[in-house]
Each structure stands twice: as C-alpha cells, then as structure tokens.
Amino acid sequence: MTETRNDTRTSGPLEGEENPYLLGVYAPVDTEISADDLEVIGEIPRDLNGVYLRNGPNRRFPAQGRYHWFDGDGMVHGVHFENGRARYANRWVRTAAFAAEDAAGQALWTGVMEDPKGNPFGNGHGLGIKDSANTDVIFFNGRILSTWYLCGSPTTMDPLSLETLGAETFLGTLTGDFMAHPKVDEATGELFWFDYGPEPPYLRYGVVGPDGKVAHTADIGLPGPRLPHDMAITENHVVLMDLPLIQDQEARLQGRYRIHFERELPSRFAVLPRRGDSASVRWFEAAPGYIYHVVNAWEEGDEIVMDVCRVKDPQHQPRIRHPLARMLAYLRLDAQLWRYRFDLRTGRTTEGPRDDDNTEFPMVDSRVVGRRNRFGYAVHIAPEDTLLFDGLVRYDLHTGERQDHRFGPGRWGSEAPFAPRDGGTEEDDGYLVSFVTDEREGRSEVVVLDAADLAAGPVCRILLPQRVPTGFHSCWVRADQLDGAAR
Template identity: 40%
Template sequence: MYEVDDTLFISVPAEDETDNPWLKGPWRPQGKEYAVSGEHLQIIGKVPDDLNGIYIRNSHNNATMPTGIYHPFDGDGMLQAVRFDDGKIEYRNKFVRTTGFLAEQGAKKALWPGLLQPNDYQRRGWGSMGVMKDNAGTDVIAHAGHLIASMSQGSEPWCLSPTTLETFGVNRKWAQLVPDGVASHYKVDNETGDMIFFNYPEKAPFMHYGVVNREDNLVHYVPIELPGARWPHDLGMTKNYSILHDLPYFYDPELLKTGARKLEFHHDIPSRFGIIPRFGRSEDVKWFESKPCWVMHLANCYEDGDWVVQDGCIWDNPVKAPVGQTANVYEKIARGLDKQSTNTHMYRWMFNMVTGEVKEFVLDDEVTEFPIVSNDYIGRSYRYSYNSIFKTRDWVMDGIKRYDLLTNEAVRYEYGPGRYGSEVCVAMKDGFTGEDDAYVITLVNDMVQDRSECLIFEAADLAAGPVCTIILPERISAGTHACWVEGDRIDGENRVLTGAPWEIGVN
C-alpha cells in the first residue's frame, strides 16, 4: 500500500518567500497526506516484534496563507501516525477536518485571525477567548476506541479513527453537553477507562471539570469557581483525585473588561492547586497554595498515604508575546517559546490531604519540558519520566533525558546537529514485567538530510541510541503533543494492568 493525496488546497508561501520563521525550516508545513505500508519504507535495524500499537503525533501544520501575524500555534491540526503490529509497520498522516479547516478549504483562504490578533475576528470561534479557529492542532489522545484532538485553549472534541486518521466529527455522545469545549491535556486512567478533562472560558465560573467513562458517556461535568479568568494548561490525575490549576499568570482583569488581552505574571499572587475527588464538585475542592509559578506540562501525579504528589515542569519566569503588538513580533514569539527564558525544569509539589501542609522542591535544574510517563503508570506511583531537551534560544527538541526518580540519576540521548525531535511516547512491551520493559518512540526531523525519521529506543538503554529507524516519505513539520495507543486499546478501553513494581514514596 502506497497512497498519497496532494489535492488539498495549500497556499502557504515557499520558504524563500517568507520571513516568518514559523513557516520555514523545521516548521515548514507539509501539504501531502500519505498512507504507506512497511515494504515501501526504508527501515534501518529491525522493528521489534513485541511492539504493538500506534504512535500518533499532532502538529500545527498551516494550510492557508495567514491573514496577519502567524503564530506557530495557529496552524491546522495534522496527525502523524506510525502503527506497529507484530513486526509490521504502516505510516499515515492526515489533517484534522475541523469546521474551520473545511471552511477555509472551501474559501481557499484564511478566515480566522491568529492567536496574537484575536480582536480581528469576524466569525464565531473557539478557545478560551471564543474567537479562534478551532484548529485541533495541540493535543491528541485515545479514548473509547477513537482519538480526540484539540487545541490548547479549548475546542470541540474532534474524534478520529486511530487506524485511518479519518475525522468522524465532534463527539456525538457528549460534545453538545460541553459548550465551552475541552482544553488540552485530558487524561485517561488505564485501570478504569475514565477520561478527565477541563476547560477555562473567560466568563464565570471560569473553569469546568468533567469525566467521561470507558463507554464514552459524560458522567460528570461541574463548574469550578475561580476568582477570575485564568490561563491554565494542564491538570493532574491520581487514583482518586484530580488536580486543578489556578496560577498567577493571566490576563490583566481591567484590560480584559475592555476586550484587550494582556497576559501578566503576578509575582505577588501565590499559585493554587485544587485537589478534587474524581467525581467531586466545586465545594469539594481542597485548595493548596505554593510559590508563584506557571506550569505548562505535568509528568505524573500519585497518592502516597495522606500525600498527593505532583511532578512537572515549573516555569519560574513566564514570558509571553504581548497580544496585539507587532514591533519585532517574531522575536517576541521566540522569546515566549524559549525554554531557557522561562527556566522550565523538573519540580515536585506535595500536598497533605489531612494537615494541609505543602512541600515543594526542585528535582532537576536543567531546562527540560514535555515530561512523559507510560500510560499504565499515569496516576500511579512511578519511577521514570522522559523529558525533551530543548535547543537554546529555539523551540525545537534536541534530545531526550530520562529521570530515574528512585535513584535520582538521569541518562540522555541527543539527536545530533540539525536533528530535532518530537514529544516522545513510552510503549510497554508485550508481557512487560517492569516500568522500563518498554520502548521509547519519537519522530525526528533531520534538517541536514532533509528527511524525517521514526526512532525506536530501548527504554532501559536510552543512551545506546535507536534500535530501529524508519525513514518517512517526506520531511514533516515540527509538532506539539503525541500519544501512544496500546494494541488492546485501539478498539476501546480494554487494558488490564498488572500492578506497579516500584513504590517511590515521598522525600
């Protein structure tokens, strides 16, 4: 099988025709859609026989010439998928056919403004601001036999086939019940099949929290009262609780009343983390205060006796390109994305559910982000986090760093000059016996050889480099988030857990 569709309307400028760095180089959009089986792909090494499932990565892959300032998170969602089945492989990529994408394909031009010019909107939109094109380009996860793709601020729950990447449309069972959509970083409990999610509109109560069960029914959806409009990005999940974020990085409330949106980090306001029983209500939330910060991505959360532990990448110094300002705009975008400027690094928060005590401390001071653990350990005691290393002064991933939270040791693998990775996924081997009895998978852009690769690593020997490299048919665009769909979860929530072999405990 080798299929390619290049009939889509693609109107982005050629790399030598634009000065926007987010439409060229590693961010050059991909215009073709492929479906290619293994016999048509170059494979270096051997595809493991005990690797079964699908690695799927999302990206903002712009299809039309933007109307104004293009931010790299404005582009249309495109999924890249590599399926592994008893040593056989298949590669596919496909745009997410959102309403916005189809409207612009029909009009053959951009119809919505970008993230930095929300007040220029002329049509109904989505996201927490309610004016953005729903591009579904940030996150992707599997639940109840389908994929859900969304953009970070919140969008309709776009459902797709994990095997063909066909867009089915918005979720027919519960999309209409969540008019403010779903924000990125919904999470699935592989033990129960529950999926938790949240959204954060600019109107009161400013947040909602919900649970969808393994049969894909919305079984819980409640308002969460916050002091005002906020800008959270992630939420945590343990066996019994969810962790909601109310952080001091939000729009100036007085300017927001006038329609102007200016993100500010309020150094004098503490961070608040709200721990709610999985099926709790706003009045059940227990709030804990900690030092002012912002958190983009969590590694994992779990319970240890009376303690709830939250590990993730803390931002000590959030910076963002001011909305509406155009002077040196590309430099401002780059500064807001630069992980060295925001000083993002691994951190631990501990909340005592009995005494209310809070402990917090640094786990590592090296700049890393996009922390990932195995799906089977999300919400449970765990040992390893796989983080992306970022190139200095650039939003591209240089390599992988694996943290061993039991021994406090770390190993790393760097992709090499001109090679930039994607968010990694951890794929447990068939019949795995321990947390590192797994593979680590990512997609890499090689700017020197002008190609993209899928790399497969032994999780227990990351530093040794990939055991298998699959050359993709075309160099793809830099991406956002990825997910791993286990072979027994492709058709639904059929996973059976074997129990965590390590208990980390508190420090």
C-alpha cells in the same frame, strides 16, 4: 504509497519578514500520504506493536496578519507498527473551522496575534480564535481525541486511518468546551477534563464515565480568569490549578488576546475528590510559577505527590531583534522537573526541584497514570531561539538517576511516548518512539530507543517519505487497545 495533494503556500503576507516558525523544520507540508514498506536502518522489534501518533500545527492557507506557531491547522502523523513492519500516514484534523476554510479555498480566520473581530466563529466562550485541534492526541474509548490548547471542541479520529469522525460530544452529554490535556485512567475507563473561560466561575471540571457519557461536572470558583493548561489525577483525587498567568481583560474587551504573568500572586492548587465539587476543594499555595505539563501524581498516605515541569518565568523578555521578537520570546521554554507534596492533614505544601536541566513534554507509561510511577520520560530543550528538542531524558524518580540520548547536530525530535513491549509490565520494559527531522537533509525518520537503555542509541530508524514538521504532543496506542477498538 497513496497521496492527496492540497494547494498550500508557506509564504505569508508579511513581505520581507521571515517567520522562523514557517521555515525549515517548522514549514508546513501540503500532502496527505499513506506509505507502506518503509526503509529501515536496523530491525524493527517484533514485540513493538501499536501506533505512534503525534499532533501539531500545519497551516493550510496563509492568513492576514502575523503568523503564530499555535495558529496552524492540526495535522496528525502516525506510524503503525505490526509484526516487524511499519506504515506511515498523515492527515489534517478536519474541524468545523477547517471545513469552512476548505470550502472557501482560503483562510477565514486571523491568527492569535491579530484582532479576531471579523472571524466567523470561535469556541463556546466566544473567543473568536480558530479552534484547530492541533495540540494533543489522546486515546479514549476506541477513538483518538484531538484537542486545542485554548479549550475547544474535541475532534475524534480513527487511530489507524486517521480519518476525522467529527466533533466528540460524548453521546450528546458534553456541554461547553474541553481543555488540551485530559487524563485517562485505564484502570477505571474514566476520562477527566476541565473547561475554563473569561467569565465566572472561570473553571469547570468534569468526568466522562467508561460508558462514554459525561458522568459528573462541577463549577470551581477562581478569583478571576486564568489560563490553566494541564491537570493531574490520583486514585481518589484530582488536582486543578490556579496559576498567576492571566488573560488581560482590558485587551479582551477590545477584541485582542493578551496574557500577563502576575509575579506577586502565589500558585494555587485545588485538590478535590474525583466526583467532588467546589465545597470539597482543598486549596494549597506555592511559589509563583507556571506549569504547562504534569508528569504524574499519586497518593502517599495523607499526601498527594505531583511531579511537573515547572516554568519559573513564562514571559521571557525578547533577546533578539526581530519583528516577531515577543512571540519568539514567549515560545521559549525554561522548565525544570519539580515535585509538589500536598499534605491533606496539615494543609502544608512542600515543593522543590528534582533536576535543574531544561526538560519538558513529559510522558509516563499510560497504564500508571494516577498511580505511583518510577520512570518519567521527557524531551531536552535545545538552547536555540526557537523551540526545538535536541534529545530525550529518562528520569528514575526513585533513585534520582537519569539517562540521556541526543539526536545529533541539526537533528530535532518530538515528544516520545513510552511503548510497552508485548507482554511487558514494567515501566521501562519497552521503547520510546520519536519523529526526528534532520534540518540539513530536510528529511524525517522515526527513531526507536530501548526505554531501559537510552544511551545505547537507536534500536532502529525508519526513514519516512515525507518530512514531519516539528509539532506538539503525542501518544502510543497499544495493539491490545487497537484490537479492543476494532471490536
């Protein structure tokens, strides 16, 4: 095992106020390590080959003011599976802001809940918050892209060493910022993204071609500044969102970042051709709500079908007495599996729930993104005061059936991507892989489950030499994709 140690303090400047997102399973780790020959309970399947990567916030230096979970520096944790063995590594995402603070030996940015006026720089729209690239991790054109939830500069990393390679410019063709959840169509080799900001036209959509260059961009006019988080693609279309969660412009002019939910505004969805522009947008209206994450979308005749995890009320009222009560309330999730149908012939929207349980962070087989899928996999949200994942759910979207796996008391998991077994072609012919941390032992492991039989429990558990803090999004990179990247 090799390691690189950094001086990290987890105590913040708020004396006597415990921030739960700096404690227990959320507490940052201060060591970058690489470890082979991990202890295994059970046996790692030999047909499970590839790498599991998960991003998340891991604060390096304490900053002035209140810490928000979204403030932490990006850190990617990875487990490489090869021929029945596993290797673990974790590395900070070395963004421009990380490099500046590393050179200074201290925090230079305040957090999202503080005035950013004195911060060195922000994103391309002048938002002075630190772009930490801590949100998602996506495989495209042989590299990993680490992204940021408020639109920033995508950071490229090597999928095995996790070495930061630099800001991704797509061969010098990217202008502006880049959202958290771009979509990759593995069938065409294209990547789809958007960029949003506080000034007209508020939303810009783009496509990166299989050659790695930006091939298309289009400005999409909105009534005002919005906070879209995700998008969808189908074989011929994209779906962009105008949802009634809005950045407060008065607060922005005063140097503060504040959002509010306009309960009287409808949700609106822009459907346009993949290489379309504002003139080709078809707008569809639906009940007000918010969508953090899309499951998938596809075409059925004249209809676009889109499954999402829909949040009915994205601004919960505080339910506990705490100095950070508003932040704690905002970070709670209450989402349902929800289906929209957009009829391109009539302009009609049909919508409704597919499940009433609280599930989020959905995943599908990456090979079927934009095509009709049968299975979706999600985390189950625990009924706790902080955001914790107490299990996994498999949805059969054809039959409506579901399977569940719970991690057990005091054990909290991560977003779990689908990992196809070697040669497998079906959407459940493979495994789900998740980091799980036991808060009682302060220890983490990787749990591997049979995607076709979650109720059977773990196929194996891989014990890790270091705790993995609870984090955000993940991906699975298949061995054939790694081989292609190496060439």
